[in-house]
Amino acid sequence: MLTPATAESLLQRARRGGADFAELYVERWRRRALRVLDAELEDATSAIEQGVGLRLFFGTDVIYAYTNDLADAALGELVETLVRLRGSGSGSGADGVGSVDERGAGGLDLRRRQASGLHAPSAPFESQSKGWRLERLRELDAGARIDPAVKQVEGRLLEWEQDVLVVNSEGDWVEDRRVRTRCVAGVIASEGDQTQTGYVGPGLSLGLELLELHPPASIGASAAQRALLNLRARPAPAGTMPVVIGNGFGGVIFHEALGHLIETTSVARRASVLCGKLGEQIASPAVTYVDDGTTVHGWGSSEFDDEGMPTERTVLIDKGVLNAYMVDRWGALKTGYRRTGSGRREGYTYAPTSRMRNTFVMPGDVADPADLFAGIEYGLYAKAMGGGQVKPGSGEYNFAVTEGYLIRAGEVAESVRGAMLVGKGPDTIMKVDAVATDLSTEPGMCGSLSGSIPTEVGQPHLRVSEIVVGGEA
Numbered sequence: 001m002l003t004p005a006t007a008e009s010l011l012q013r014a015r016r017g018g019a020d021f022a023e024l025y026v027e028r029w030r031r032r033a034l035r036v037l038d039a040e041l042e043d044a045t046s047a048i049e050q051g052v053g054l055r056l057f058f059g060t061d062v063i064y065a066y067t068n069d070l071a072d073a074a075l076g077e078l079v080e081t082l083v084r085l086r087g088s089g090s091g092s093g094a095d096g097v098g099s100v101d102e103r104g105a106g107g108l109d110l111r112r113r114q115a116s117g118l119h120a121p122s123a124p125f126e127s128q129s130k131g132w133r134l135e136r137l138r139e140l141d142a143g144a145r146i147d148p149a150v151k152q153v154e155g156r157l158l159e160w161e162q163d164v165l166v167v168n169s170e171g172d173w174v175e176d177r178r179v180r181t182r183c184v185a186g187v188i189a190s191e192g193d194q195t196q197t198g199y200v201g202p203g204l205s206l207g208l209e210l211l212e213l214h215p216p217a218s219i220g221a222s223a224a225q226r227a228l229l230n231l232r233a234r235p236a237p238a239g240t241m242p243v244v245i246g247n248g249f250g251g252v253i254f255h256e257a258l259g260h261l262i263e264t265t266s267v268a269r270r271a272s273v274l275c276g277k278l279g280e281q282i283a284s285p286a287v288t289y290v291d292d293g294t295t296v297h298g299w300g301s302s303e304f305d306d307e308g309m310p311t312e313r314t315v316l317i318d319k320g321v322l323n324a325y326m327v328d329r330w331g332a333l334k335t336g337y338r339r340t341g342s343g344r345r346e347g348y349t350y351a352p353t354s355r356m357r358n359t360f361v362m363p364g365d366v367a368d369p370a371d372l373f374a375g376i377e378y379g380l381y382a383k384a385m386g387g388g389q390v391k392p393g394s395g396e397y398n399f400a401v402t403e404g405y406l407i408r409a410g411e412v413a414e415s416v417r418g419a420m421l422v423g424k425g426p427d428t429i430m431k432v433d434a435v436a437t438d439l440s441t442e443p444g445m446c447g448s449l450s451g452s453i454p455t456e457v458g459q460p461h462l463r464v465s466e467i468v469v470g471g472e473a
Contacts, residue, residue, distance in 0.1 A: 001026050001028070001163070001165050002024065002026055002052075002070070002075075002165065002167070004110055004173070006072055006075070007024055007110075007167040007173075008107060008108045008110070010022075010024060010054070010075055010076070010079050011023075011024065011108065011167065011168065011169045012107075012108070012169070013076075013079050013083075014054070014056055014079050014082070014083065014169065015169055017056075017079070017082075017083030017086070018058065018083065018086060019056040019057060019058060019083070019086075019169070020057050020058060020059060021056070021057040021168065021169055021170070021329075022054070022055070022056050022057075022168065022169040023054070023055045023056075023166065023167070023168040023169070023307070023308075024052060024053070024054055024165075024166070024167045024168070025052065025053040025054075025055070025164070025165075025166055025306060025345075025348055025352075026050075026051075026052050026070075026164070026165040026166075026167075026348070027050065027051065027162060027163065027164045027165070027347060027348050028048070028049070028050040028162070028163045029047075029048065029049040029050065029160070029161070029162050029347065030046070030047070030048050030160075030161040030162075031045075031046070031047050031049075031158075031159070031160050031161075032045070032046045032125065032157075032158075032159040033045045033046075033156065033157070033158050033159070034130070034133050034134065034137060034156065034157045035154070035155070035156045036134070036137040036138065036140075036141060036154070036155045036156075037152070037153075037154050038141065038152060038153055039138050039141040039142075039153075041134060044130065049068070049347070050068065050070065050348075051066055051067060051068040051070075051347070051348040051349065052066060052067055052068075052070060052075060052078070052348060053065070053066040053345075053348040053349070053350075053351065054066070054075075054078050054079065054082060055351055055352075056082050056083075056086070057329075057330075057333070058086055059333075060330065060333045060334055062330060062351065063082045063085060063086060064351035065078055065081060065082055066078075066348050066349050068348075108169070108171045109171050110167070110171050110172075110173040111171050111172055111173060112173045112174075112175075113172070113173070113174045113175070113304070113308075114174075114175045114176075115175060115176045115177050115303040115304065116303065117177075118294075118296060118303055119178070119179065119205040119206075119296065119297055119298075119301055119302070119303070120177075120179070121179050121181075121206050121207025121208070121209060122206075122207065122209050123206075123207040123208040123209040123212075124179075124207045124208075125159050125161065125179075125207055125208060127207070127208060128208055133157055136157065136183075136211055136216045137155040137156075137157060137216065138155075139215070139216040139217045139220075140153070140155040140183070140185050140216035140217060140219055140220040141153045141155055141220060142217060142220070143215075143216065143217030143218060143219070143220035143221045143224075144185060144187050144220030144221060144223060144224040145220075145224075146221055146224050146225070146228075147189070147224065147228055149189045149190060149191050149228060149231060150187060150188075150189050150224050150227070150228070151188050151189060151190045152187070152188040153185065153186070153187050153188075153220060153223075153224075154184075154185070154186040154187075155183070155184070155185055155186075155216070155219075155220065156182075156183070156184040156186075157181075157182075157183050157184075158180075158181065158182045158183075158184070158203075159180075159181050159207075159208075160178070160179065160180040160181075161177075161178075161179050162177070162178040162179075163175070163176075163177050164176045164177070164178070164304075164306065166304070166306065166307060166308030167308075168307075168308060172308045174304050174308035176302055176303050176304045178205065178302050179205060179206070179207055180203060180204070180205050180206075180299065180454060181203065181204065181206055181207060181208060181210040181211075182201055182202065182203030182204075182210070182299075182443060183201065183202060183203070183210060183211060183214060183216060183219055184199070184200070184201035184219075185198075185199070185200050185201070185216075185219045185220045185222070185223035185224075186198070186199050186223060187199075187220070187223040187224045187226075187227040188227065189224070189227035189228050189231045190231070191231055191232075194231055195231075196227050196228075196230040196231040196417065197227055197230075198222075198223040198224055198225065198226030198227030198228070198229075198230070198402075199223055199226070199386075199402070200219050200222040200223040200226070201219075201443065202214040202219065202442075202443065203299045203443035203454070204297045204298070204299055204443070205297045205298060205299060205301050205302075206297050226384070226402065226403055229403060229415050230402070230403070230415070230417040232415070233404075233414070233415035233416050233417040234414060234415070234416055234417070234473065235416065235417065235418055235471060235472035235473040236380070236401070236404060236416035236417060236418045236419035236469065236471030236472060236473060237380075237406070237416070237469065237471045237473045238469060238470055238471040238472075238473065239468075239469060240466050240467070240468050240469070241378060241379045241380055241466060241467070241469055242376045242379035242380075242407070242463065242464065242465055242466060242467075243379060243380045243381075243382055243421065243463070243464045243466075243467045243469065244372050244373060244376070244379065244380075244381045244382070244407065244461060244462070244463050244464075245382045245385070245459070245461070245462055245463075245464065246381070246382060246383035246384055246385075246403075246461055247369075247436070247438050247439065247440045247458070247459055247460050247461050248384070248440040248441060248442045248457075248458060248459075249384055249385050249442040249444075249457060249458075250382065250383075250384070250385050250459050250461075250462075251359070251360055251361060251441070251442070251457035251458045251459040252385045252388075252399065252444065252457050253385060253388075253397065253399055253421065253425070253428070254289065254359070254360075254361060254425070254429070254457070254459065255356060255359055255444075255446070255455065255457045256388065256390040256397060256399070256425075257390050257395045257396075257397040257423075257424070257425025257428065258289070258395060258425040258426070258429060259289075259291070259316075259326075259356045259359050260272075260356075260390070260392055260395075260448070261273060261274045261392075261395050261425065261426070262274060262316050262322075262324075262325050262326055263325065263326045263331075263342070263353070263354040263355065263356070263448075264325050264326065264327045264328060264330075264331025264332070264334065264335055264337065264354045265328075265331065265353045265354045265355070265448065265449060266392055266393070267325050267331070267335065268330070268331045268334035268335050271392065271393045272392075272393060273393065273394055273395060273426055274322060274426065277322050278322050278323070278324070278325075279321065279322065280321065280322055281320050281321055282317065282320065282321070282322045282426060282429070282430075283317050283320040283321075283322075283426075283429035283430060283432070284320050284429060284430055284431065284432040284433060285319045285320040286319075286320070286364055286432050286433060286434060286435045286462075287317055287319070287320055287361060287429055287432050287435070288315065288317060288318055288319055288361070288362040289315075289316045289317035289359070289360075289361055289362070290313060290314065290315050290316065290359070290360060290361075290362055291313075291314045291316055291326055291340075291342070291356055291357055291358070291359045292312075292313040292314070292357060292358045292359075292360075293305065293311025293312060293313070293341055293342070293357035293358065294311055294312060294313055295357075295358045295456070298357070298358040298441070298456050299358065299441075299443035299444075299454050299455070299456040300356070300357040300358045300359075300443075300453070300454050300455040300456045301357065301358060301456075302357075304341070305328075305341045305342060305343045305344055305352070306343050306344050306345045306352045307328060307329050307339075307343035307352055309339055309341040309343065310341055311341040311357065312340060312341045314326065314340045314342070316359075317429075324337075324338075324340065325337055325340075325354075326340055326342040326354045326355070326356065327339050327340045327342060327354055328342055328343035328344075328352055328353055328354040328355075329343060329352075330353070331353075331354050340354075342354045342355060342356075342357065343355075344357070344450060344453050345450040345451055345453070346450060346451025346452050346453055347451065349451075350449075350450045350451040351450060352450055353448065353449045353450040355446065355448060355450060355453060355455070356446065356455050357455065357456070358441065358455070358456035358458070359455065359456070359457060359458075360439060360441055360456070360457065360458035360459055361435065361439075361458070361459035361460065361462065362435075362439070363435065363436070363437040363438070363439045363460050364434065364435025364436060364437065364460060364462070365435070365437070366434050366435060366436040366437065366461075367436075367437055368436070369436040369438055369460070369461040371434075371436075372434055372436060372461055372462070372463045373407055373410050373411065373412060374410045375410060376407045376410055376463075377408070377409060377410075378406070378407065378408060379406075379407040380401070380404060380405070380406065380407060380416075380419060380467075380469050381404060381405040381406070381407050381412050382401040382403075382404050382419065382421060383401075383403040383404060383405065384401070384402045384403035385399050385400070385401060385402060385421075386399065386400040386401070386402040387399070387400060388400055388420075388421075390425075394424060395424050395425030395426050396423070396424045396425075397421075397422070397423060397424070397425060398420050398421065398422045398470070399420065399421050400419075400420055401419035401420065401421065403415075404416045404417065404419045416471070416473075418471055418472045419469055419470070419471050420469065420470035420471070421467050421468070421469060421470075422467070422468040422469070422470050423467050423468055428464060428467060431464050431465045431466060431467075432462055432463070432464055432465075433463055433464070433465050434462065434463045435459075435460055435461075435462045435463075436460040436461040436462065437460055438460045438461055439458060439459065439460045440458055440460075441456045441457065441458030442456065442457055442458060443455075443456050444456070444457060
């Protein structure tokens with residue numbers, strides 16, 4: 001990491017070069033991955049990466065650059081390059097910004113803040129051997145062998161440690177440490193000419209205690225059950241019908257088709273249909289939607305965002321009314337909205353943008369999820385969702401249903417495969433007419449302008465009065 005003297009010198013040189021605001025983002029990653037295929041070790045990797053990103057604001061114009069060379073000379077060159085690009089350098093050195101050891105007049109009064117350890121693991125990665133990890137993945141494989149139709153099992157254990165330092169010209173010196181673990185099972189099942197897959201991958205901001213909360217054998221069994229269910233399911237029907245969407249990963253529709261419309265990444269550019277709608281009814285009164293960076297051990301949690309601001313719990317939609325956007329520093333400058341600790345990035349090679357953290361629909365008032373099916377003569381139960389596509393500006397989406405069932409006369413009936421939900425996010429949330437109390441969340445990776453980051457999605461079971469279902473039958 002950097003010394004306070006070096007950081008202060010670099011930031012002041014950037015200010016003398018004309019920047020209204022300067023920020024250094026320093027990180028050190030350690031990543032480990034273990035992969036097993038049919039109980040045999042396929043890959044074992046470990047990597048350490050470190051680097052620095054420098055961001056300069058000139059009004060609302062932003063210039064960003066990065067380097068993996070933390071030497072003073074390299075960092076000084078980074079500042080000089082950005083100031084030259086802007087063409088507004090004016091300082092004491094020949095290039096307008098001086099030398100790296102030069103201290104600016106007045107100095108910065110650095111305010112040090114450090115993570116409290118809210119998400120610290122109780123079983124750190126060093127507590128177990130590589131052999132122990134391999135045995136856990138072999139347990140995953142054994143757990144998935146529940147039927148002769150299971151032909152292939154892949155198990156992966158992913159471990160991340162990330163140390164972050166954010167220093168800026170306003171005097172903030174913020175240190176955070178993030179630890180994340182994920183265990184993933186992928187199963188292929190085949191019978192005759194039919195082949196289907198099943199995928200399960202719990203992850204949290206924890207250490208190896210994740211494998212106590214989610215035993216590997218049960219992860220493998222869950223993935224196999226999903227593959228076998230789809231293998232023996234009938235083709236899904238097509239048409240417009242009521243749909244009950246399952247809890248947990250069902251929240252991916254809200255994340256993709258609604259959440260991105262509430263980030264100032266799109267709102268500040270007026271590229272969202274929800275731009276300028278604060279205080280308006282944009283969803284059913286049954287919907288309260290929250291983005292929470294403070295969830296203890298949440299997959300998308302951290303104590304500070306990647307701009308050095310404490311994370312928070314932000315109520316985005318309150319009983320159908322748009323209450324807030326997710327706002328980073330640039331978004332706040334462009335819109336005037338309050339920052340929400342939502343500035344996130346994949347790593348030092350990306351400038352931060354406003355991004356979701358742990359985003360979910362709050363529990364409703366239907367105590368028994370079975371009551372959601374009552375009164376539906378014919379519909380679809382989308383118990384688990386997979387990937388899909390979204391148009392960022394409008395929220396138009398299509399998402400695959402990875403575990404689905406028909407609803408007949410108010411009861412869950414036979415399983416179906418190949419269903420797609422097609423719609424427009426702002427329209428769909430207006431048609432949510434009932435929400436259960438059984439909130440659960442699932443981890444995932446979200447890609448956007450600032451790279452791929454860990455996010456958590458979630459919801460209780462909920463009912464949508466009608467959605468277009470695409471299917472083969």
